[in-house]
Amino acid sequence: MEVPPPVSMAPPLPHNPCPSPTPAPARAMAGVGTSGASGPPPPRGPPPPRGPAPAPLQRLLQRAAAIEEELAQGGDKPFTEVIHCHSGDAVALGHQPATFLQQVAAICTYPELLGATNLAEDAQRRAGDILGHLQDVSPGGYNLEYVTQVVARKVARYLERRDGGICSDHRCIVPCSGTAAAMVDVLSLVADAAAVAPAGVLVPVPGPRLHGAVATVAGLVALSYPLAEERGWAVAGQELRQEVARARRWCHPKVLCVINPGDPTGHVLSRQNMEEIIQLVAEENLLLLADEVHQDRAFVPERPFLSFKRVLMEMGDPLASTVQLISFYSLSKGFGGGGFRAGFFELVNVDPSVLKSFYTWGLSVYPPIVGQLMLEVVMDPPQPGDPSYPAFQKHPQDVLQTLAHNSRLLQEKLSPVPTLSCQEVQGGPRAFPRLLLPPRALRRARELGLEPDVFFCLRLLEETGVVVAPGSHFGQAEGTQHLGVSLLLPPPKLEQVLVLLTRFYTTFLQDFS
Structure with a gap:
């Protein structure tokens, strides 16, 4: 096996040379690597708020794993699968890395693949x-x-x-x-x-x-x-x-x-x-x-x-x-x-x-x-004219189209429910809809030692098999409840989740009204 000499995959890009990184003296180390003890020390007091603790999502995931084990053993549930709709992990939700990336990585880790007829020619050159x-x-x-x-x-x-x-x-x-x-x-x-x-x-x-x-x-x-x-x-x-x-x-x-x-x-x-x-x-x-x-x-x-x-x-x-x-x-x-x-x-x-x-x-x-x-x-991706260029360009576009479609789908399914709302989603892997929980549900959650949104999410999981992240996992304004919903699911699966969620929420409001 012979490794070919380096080959440039794209024409050289025009480059405007940068000056040496020399920040202004007065600001050179304003934030990084300087002592914090400038001036008199701040007054001492109670410890500052540090955001949400410990992870509320963990309890849900542990219960979801137990339910999956019960289903695998033939357990009787009102659903046949647990649907994870909380994650930002694209691969876990079915979006594989670009094929060109996988082929280049495979060849580099096992160079004997150079010359393999089932691998793209430009992947081998790269x-x-x-x-x-x-x-x-x-x-x-x-x-x-x-x-x-x-x-x-x-x-x-x-x-x-x-x-x-x-x-x-x-x-x-x-x-x-x-x-x-x-x-x-x-x-x-x-x-x-x-x-x-x-x-x-x-x-x-x-x-x-x-x-x-x-x-x-x-x-x-x-x-x-x-x-x-x-x-x-x-x-x-x-x-x-x-x-x-x-x-x-x-x-x-x-x-x-x-x-x-x-x-x-x-x-x-x-x-x-x-x-x-x-x-x-x-x-x-x-x-x-x-x-x-x-x-x-x-x-x-x-x-x-x-x-x-x-x-x-x-x-x-x-x-x-x-x-x-x-x-x-x-x-x-x-x-x-x-x-x-x-x-x-x-x-x-x-x-x-x-x-x-x-x-x-x-x-x-x-x-x-x-x-x-x-x-x-x-x-430095494949360029126009390279065999892998069309597929490499299509890969991120497919993900973006899924996110955009799912964002519209979420708004469409939630908008008919007066006490469910969501700010426009413009990017990222998740939406963060807000829901209103009735006072009886809040009291019941307190009795159980749970955050109200965790209480809701646990009930949702037990009755529908759907896992969404409670807003308290990410932090939220006091007195509000939210759900972290992944937009990376295949659209038909997300639609199934949203139908189950809205139906359950309507019943939940009736039960605790």
């Missing part, structure tokens, strides 16, 4: 190109040079295309093994164990539980800030400023985490809202942590995804050269699957010395190479 960059022609080595040079450079070119030509420096890009581990590394640099008061990170509610957990692991205080449901889950500037001021009573807030597109809320931030957020972090001297892992799942043409980097740069100086931003991308939320553990983050206006930390310690070092080579392919 795999040969990648193998030529790997140590000993194998993804089994650490291959740090491949990650930091080949992959990072292709990421930089991808970001320039995404952001309309705005420059991206590969030296400011850190490929990583998924975003969770990378966020721990980033926030660990913000933490200061010797400070009088801990550093704080503001995380959105509703939102994934990941961010609060990551902050705690990294040694920070996680403080929640509310999204404005009545404004389509926008980040409300005035309320956020109040939370920052309140946080200073307990800690030194250093980081603002923003999720765009939102999960589970399904919103995509407007440019105006993003500009307000950027202005706020500049005035409050915060590091902006942009979780943009669902950017490939924005499906409403009237509300396209815009990266925080693009909006920041287009706002111009002084903000463009001073606001510190770290943004995250994940392979698992687009073309690939979560099990491949691949992504990257980009640092903007952060002192270059900080980058050294990611190559000397931490989980960001030496990410799995199979995931990285798949990331490289997504960053």
Whole structure:
């Protein structure tokens, strides 16, 4: 078996050279790697709110697993299957990674497949190109040079295309093994164990539980800030400023985490809202942590995804050269699957010395190479004229069409029920409808020691076999109840779920009226 020489899969992209990353001295390390003990210590008091705890969804999933076992043993239930309609895992719900990605990965892990007649010719050429960059022609080595040079450079070119030509420096890009581990590394640099008061990170509610957990692991205080449901889950500037001021009573807030597109809320931030957020972090001297892992799942043409980097740069100086931003991308939320553990983050206006930390310690070092080579392919995909181009282009479009269709279907099925409502979903894997539960149901839930939405979801599971996530799993405004509903199911299956849900809800209201 002979590995062919590297072959370029696409013509060279025009590249506007970036200046060396040298932030303004006054802001060089405003958020990252600085001591939190500036000025007098904040007054001590009761511990700050840390968002929802512990995971309400876990109890549901344990019960669902028990029911599945009962069904497998011939148990008598009013349904024949458990339908999981809570997850954001596309692969678990039937959306396989793009075939081209799988073929390239297969060849790179077993080069004897080069020349196989049942594998696409351009997949073989691309795999040969990648193998030529790997140590000993194998993804089994650490291959740090491949990650930091080949992959990072292709990421930089991808970001320039995404952001309309705005420059991206590969030296400011850190490929990583998924975003969770990378966020721990980033926030660990913000933490200061010797400070009088801990550093704080503001995380959105509703939102994934990941961010609060990551902050705690990294040694920070996680403080929640509310999204404005009545404004389509926008980040409300005035309320956020109040939370920052309140946080200073307990800690030194250093980081603002923003999720765009939102999960589970399904919103995509407007440019105006993003500009307000950027202005706020500049005035409050915060590091902006942009979780943009669902950017490939924005499906409403009237509300396209815009990266925080693009909006920041287009706002111009002084903000463009001073606001510190770290943004995250994940392979698992687009073309690939979560099990491949691949992504990257980009640092903007952060002192270059900080980058050294990611190559000397931490989980960001030496990410799995199979995931990285798949990331490289997504960053530099098949081009028009390549045999795999049509199928590769169709893969994400199929997912977006499913999300858009399911979003419309959800609104159609829920709108006839007066006490069920949902903000428009514009992106991401889930919808977050709101439901009204009667006082008797609230009292019964309290008697059982359950959150009201957990009580509802458990009853729904027992009577219909449907698993949806209780809103308390993601956090929600006090006195409100929501459901996290996956939009990644095949449309016929989601329609079945929505019919079961609305029928059950109507009966539930009658039972507890």
